[in-house]
Amino acid sequence: GGPQRRQAEEPVISTAKPILLSATDDRTKANGLYRVSLAGTAEPTKVLMLDKAFGVPTKxxxxxxxxxxxxxxxxxxxxxVSSGTFTDMKKVSDANPQQAEFNWGRSELIDYVNADGKKLRAILTRPEDFDPSKKYPMMVYIYEQLTNGLHRYVAPAPGGSSINVTRYASNGYIVLQPDIVYDIGYPGQSALKCVVPAVQKVLSMGFVDPQRVGIQGHSWGGYQISYMITQTHIFRAVEAGASVVNMTSAYGGIRWGSGMSRAFQYEKTQSRIGPPLWENPMLYVENSPLFWVQKIRTPYLTMANDEDDAVPWYQGIEFFSAMRHLGKEAYMFVYNGEKHGLRQRDNQKHWTVHMAEYFDYFLKDAPKPEWMEKGVPYLEKGKRDVTPLFKKSTEDR
Incomplete structure (x- = not known):
């Protein structure tokens, strides 16, 4: 036989003493700790719950x-730090005190009802200097279920794909992040039935300009946006990164990062179509934005990188080419050598600045950036700084 296994002196999780459990209240998104004894049958007992993000304790x-x-x-x-009772907690670090110099934001949960009558939640973030008498532009960010991130701290930094919520709140945007639920076979319509009612709920509050609503998402979020703008004109401008737009051409491909056939995600996982392509081809057509591109009236920005190993970059080319063929307003950024999200810091800065200029132009009446008329020269990629995008609390906004 092979080498003998050394027996541990005690189990990995001892049943002789109580253990701590990390807990989240699904309704309020409060976080905290419960304590449970594995030796008996008693229910876990609450130690504490706070309206904050509670990191895993280390003893x-x-x-x-x-x-x-x-x-x-x-x-x-x-x-x-704290004792095991967690009644004497003491703060022992003060990282990032410079945050006090900047206009930040405040996040809260709101309730809304989707088009099928289902009660859902969304994160609503307002600028720190929010004035309810003003009309603000609003950015919507989507993926799937986002409300568990209510208390997530977002440091202002250039990103590899999506908006930095703190940056947009700092610069006078309302930011909405709605949860989305799905019906198998109808992922595009499912997104539409959730996102539009969530936007309408915030518009009913009276502090968002309905003519200045934008939306941004990447990958699965990008797909949903590409689909929605074929069905609604509620958005003034959108960015939909690394978006599948033609499920019929994407279905038979390979996810090069894993080597897996792309068919699995349409039949079994995120894309939520159900049957194989040949059993119900029209379901794939109905859910593919490319086949309805003629209905789009919304300015469209996308990023599709030539070494993306999750979503084929030709999906971005198909949609961009179709929109330009129809004379519609569309812009595509390709970062050579980058994959599904940007990894090179210079590229992250470049993308962060250009996406911000795009949305500021449409939603805040900022000057039209030159690149929207002339494109971006290859040698300029990564030469922009993001520092001016964050304003101190004493500056005009």
Whole structure:
């Protein structure tokens, strides 16, 4: 036989003493701890729950002392220490004190009802200096279920694909992140039935200009946006990155990053079509934005990189070419050598700035950037700085 296994002195999780469980309240998104004994049948008991993001505690080896992080969207996750009772918590770090110099944002949960009558939630973020008497532009960001990130701290930084919520709130945008639920066979319509009612709910609150609503998403989020603008004109401008637009051509491909056939995601997972292409081809056509591109009236920005190993970049080419063929307003960025999301810092800066210029032009009446008329020279990629995109709290906004 092979080498003998050394027996552990005690199980990986001991049943002799209670253990701590990380807990999240699905309704309020509060986070905290419960304690449970594995030796008996008693229910877990609450230790504490807070309206913050509670990091996993780490116990000192030789003392009843724990270290953990606590944070919120507007509060950096600093280090705290406590005894095992968690009644004497003490903050022991003060990272990023410079945040106080900047206009930040405040996030909250709102309720809305989708077009099928289902009760759903969304994160609504307002600028720190929010004035309810004003009319604000609004950015919508989508993927699937986002409300569990209510208390996630978002440091202002250039991104590899999507908007930085803190940056947009800092610069006078309302930001909406709605949860989306799906019916198998109708992913595009499912998104439409959730996102549009969520937008309408915020518009009913009276502080968003209905003519200045934009939306952004990447990958699956990008697909849903590409589909929705064939069905609704509620958005003034959109960015839909790395978006599948033609499920009939994407179905038979390969996800080069994993080597898997792309068919699995349409039949079994995220794309949620159900039957194979040949059993119900019209379902694939109905859910493919490319076949309805003639209905689009919304300016369209996308990023499709030539080494994307998750979504074939020719999907971006198909849609961009179709829109330009029809004389519609469309812009496509290709970062040579980059994959599904940007990894090179210079490219992240370049994309962050250009996407911000695009939305600021349509939603805030900023000057039209030159690249929207002339394109972007290859040698200019990555030569833009993001520092001016973040404004101190004392500046005019």
């Amino acid at each position: 000192a080896r030789d003392a009843d002392v724990y270290v953990f992080t606590l944070g919120r969207f507007d509060e950096f996750p600093n280090l705290w």
